[in-house]
Amino acid sequence: MxxxxxxxxxxxxxxxxxxxxxxxxxxxxxxxxxDSDAVDVYIEALTPSKTMATRESRYKAPEAADVSPDLVPGYKVTGLLGQGGQGSVYKAVQLGTKRDVAIKLLRAGRFSTSRQRLRMEREAEIVAGLKHPNIVTIHESRYLDATRYAMVMEYIDGVPLDAWRPSGKTAKEKREKMLRVFAQVCAGVNHAHRNGVAHRDMKPSNVLVDKEGVPHILDFGIAKALGTDGPALTATGESAFTLHYASPEQVSIGDEQIDFRTDVYSLGVILYVLLCGKYPYPLEGSIFEAIKSIRDVEPTRPREVDRTIDVDLETIVLKALQKDRNRRYDSALELGRDIERYLRHEAIDARRDSVLYVLAMRLRKNWVPISVAAGVVVAGVTVWQTRADRRQALEQRAKEERTAQATGSVVRELLPSLGAAGERGEVIGRLRGMQMAADLGVLPDDAELQSAIMNVAGVFAQEMKSEWA
Structure with a gap:
């Protein structure tokens, strides 16, 4: 209270x-x-019901700077990019190189505590050791006087991740482009993890997407180098992270127990927000009610919010959002790789324990290319054959393509049951039903469809000999 x-x-x-x-x-x-940091955090925590549109409107073009243009020697301050509890970020030009930079400046006077200064020094040290295209670059840092600390960074001409709008002719194209950008964010977070650094405050406003569609992670102000000893940089009872994107362990256990999987959870919340336009669970009410939701309330399934989100993508999101961190992806790398597998229409790791699912994905992905490739070979050989032979080869190719399409239909019929409890029995039941219908002549007189049923049944029967017998 x-x-x-x-x-x-x-x-x-x-x-x-x-x-x-x-x-x-x-x-x-x-x-x-x-300590203005704590005030800023708790004000944010008290207003969790802000809409996505409200947060977008908070991002504005640089305003006139309220400081002297030559505040930082060697740079000319040209505009104010943003303000927070800890300080302000200005746009500036480096006089020697004429390049644009961003300067993060700690507040002066009573607002500048020794803990804040130490935190900003550590941020500069951490980010300076991270060299990755998806992490903002630190050029230099210095004290301007006894209490004012400045950090000079790469200037990113972009917008926050949740304000960025991918281009594309269809909703599917836009979603896929967004997922590719998200996978790059995962790559940046993974680079930090590989260097022993947990960000601990991943949220859309800490990712800027530039005009080329490249995301850049910033604000490592509360990042922690795991496995190292150092002074506590948050006071007792102070929560420096942003509540909306916090993991269950961040609101439940001691800071010393936080690990890289906290960032995985925050990435899961970000992905959920990008896909669904809302948070995964209710965050209205008091801060205590919000904490209870984060700890105890299971996320609303994405497909209940938007039916165009398919099962695999939903599975990825929900694995990242597991309350038990031992059931999440172990790393941002694994999360990013599953997004990339999804985009390539490959089996995702989140469901790899299902033999039936993997087989179905391989059939769905590879049957058409294999049959078409075979048809191309046949077509090439027919150049040297008679016209009648060519016609026969083309008919064979058409038959193979029809069989491939029929196989795709059979696999799609099976996919809804894959990954569910008792999946082996359900799939076997579906396949046996299809076989019986074919034997009884209930199905349309379609040789390709009947052949497809037998082919798919043969593949699954080979994998599950004991159950199929």
């Missing part, structure tokens, strides 16, 4: 009266208010 009161949130009158008359509570309030 004390943090909510400090942030200007609504509390019961009795709580407000107690705080006003309690010396201990007043001292805590004064300390929290002096």
């Amino acid at each position: 004390i943090e909510i009161l400090a942030a200007g949130g609504e509390v019961e009158a009795s709580v407000r009266e107690h705080a006003a008359g309690c010396a201990a509570c007043k001292a805590v309030l004064d300390q929290i208010r002096a």
Whole structure:
């Protein structure tokens, strides 16, 4: 309650009266208010019901800077890019090279605590060691005086990830382009992980997408180099992460137990928001109700929000959002690779434990290309054959293509049951039903369809000899 009161949130009158008359509570309030980071975080946490459109509107073009243009020696400040509890970010030009840069400047005076200064120094040190096309580059950092610290970064002319709109003629093309960008974000996070760094505050506003559609991860202000010892840079009871994208362990256990899978969960929330336009669970109400949702409420299945999201994509999202971190992807690399497999129409790791699913995906992906390739070979040979032979070869090729299409229909009929409980029995039942219908002449008089049923049944029977017998 004390943090909510400090942030200007609504509390019961009795709580407000107690705080006003309690010396201990007043001292805590004064300390929290002096640390503007905590205030900024809790104000954000108190308004979780903001819509995607509202958050987009918060991103504005650079405004006139409220500081001297020559505040940072060697640079000319040209505009204000954004402000936060810890400080401001300005657009500037490096005088020696004429290149555009972004300068993150810690607030001066009583707002600049020793912990904030140490946190910003550590951010500069961490990011300087990360060299990746999807992570913003740090050029230099320095103190301007005893309390003001500046960090000079690569300037990204872009928009936050949730404000970026991919191009494309169809919704499918736009979604696939968005997923490719998301996979690049995973690659950037994985690079940080490989260097022992957990970001711990992944959210759309910390990813800028430039005009070429390349994402850049920024703001490693609360990143942690795992496996290293160092001073705590958040005060007791202070939550420096953004609640909307926090993992269950971030709102439940000690900071020392956070690992890379926390970033995987946050990436899962980001992906859910990008696909569904809403959060995976209710975040309205008090901060305590929001924390309960994060810890205990299962995400609404994406397909319940948007039926155009297919089963594989939904499976990827839900695996990243597992409450038990041992059931999530072990790394951002694995999450990104599954997105790439999905885009290539390959079996995803999130469902790889299903033999039937993998077989079905291979049949669906490879049957048509194989048959068409065979047809091309046949067509090439017929150049040297008689016209009658060519006609026969073309008819054979057409038959193979019809068989491939029929096989695709059979596989699509089986796919809904794959990955479900008792899947082997259900698939065997479906296939036996198809075989019986073919034997009884119930199916259309379609030789290719009947052949496809027998071919698919043969593949599955070979894999499940004991169950099929």
